[in-house]
Amino acid sequence: MSKDTVADMGLNRTGIKTSPIDSKDIVQEAQRAPPSSPGDAQGIHRVRQQYAREADGLGHVPPPSSLKGVAKTAAGLLKGQKSTVFIDKLGERLAFERTGVRLYEGALSKLEVYGSWEGGPSRELLTKILDDELSHFALMTETLQGLGADPTAMTPSADLSAVISQGVPAAIADARTNLRQCMEALLVAELTDNASWELLIDLARGLGHDTLADRFQLALDAEAEHLSLVKGWLAAGVATEARAPLESASVPAP
Numbered sequence: 001m002s003k004d005t006v007a008d009m010g011l012n013r014t015g016i017k018t019s020p021i022d023s024k025d026i027v028q029e030a031q032r033a034p035p036s037s038p039g040d041a042q043g044i045h046r047v048r049q050q051y052a053r054e055a056d057g058l059g060h061v062p063p064p065s066s067l068k069g070v071a072k073t074a075a076g077l078l079k080g081q082k083s084t085v086f087i088d089k090l091g092e093r094l095a096f097e098r099t100g101v102r103l104y105e106g107a108l109s110k111l112e113v114y115g116s117w118e119g120g121p122s123r124e125l126l127t128k129i130l131d132d133e134l135s136h137f138a139l140m141t142e143t144l145q146g147l148g149a150d151p152t153a154m155t156p157s158a159d160l161s162a163v164i165s166q167g168v169p170a171a172i173a174d175a176r177t178n179l180r181q182c183m184e185a186l187l188v189a190e191l192t193d194n195a196s197w198e199l200l201i202d203l204a205r206g207l208g209h210d211t212l213a214d215r216f217q218l219a220l221d222a223e224a225e226h227l228s229l230v231k232g233w234l235a236a237g238v239a240t241e242a243r244a245p246l247e248s249a250s251v252p253a254p
């Protein structure tokens with residue numbers, strides 16, 4: 001692994017103790033000066049409530065894209081089931097798995113620059129996970145089409161999960177992050193992925209889609225393996241970094 005960008009000691013001016021004289025002035029000024037705008041946290045609270053009441057929400061699940069879809073929706077309604085909830089969550093998984101492919105492509109780029117570490121990821125395993133994510137994306141596409149829905153539509157849950165996890169691709173795409181740091185981002189993605197597949201399987205079973213639930217279970221089995229691999233790679237990477245080589249183990253002067 002490259003020696004730079006890990007938690008080595010070096011130039012960092014973010015802490016207040018970097019400049020004791022200036023920091024004293026800043027503390028004094030902060031205590032003396034009033035807040036830069038009027039009001040308090042209650043004001044923010046009221047504005048948030050007002051905005052929330054006026055907002056339209058995150059959009060809707062589109063109507064079925066085929067006659068088959070219309071028939072399935074109608075049959076579901078007769079059974080007291082709202083199929084749009086299932087379509088919404090399927091759309092969410094589809095979008096997440098598609099992004100998952102991009103995340104592992106990014107990790108592979110970092111692998112070529114930084115190399116791996118003892119107990120770290122190999123090109124073969126990163127590629128295997130990438131292929132799994134791609135196959136899960138294809139499974140979701142096929143499932144949505146089978147239900148007469150449009151797999152290219154962004155559903156409200158897909159939109160929400162993309163917003164929630166937007167830091168993950170940003171961290172991997174950041175030119176300054178190394179492969180070990182990318183593992184932290186992949187861990188967030190895989191934890192969410194595992195929990196979300198569990199939820200989707202329960203939802204499918206509850207709606208009587210047992211064949212689909214069985215197929216989703218195979219995806220969850222693969223995701224559980226991804227999570228275990230990423231956790232192991234991350235732990236080994238942090239342990240490797242914590243073992244400082246003797247030649248660089250000098251303690252800087254205070």
Ligand SMILES: [Fe+2]
Pocket residue numbers: 100129133190193222223226227
């Ligand atoms: Fe995964």
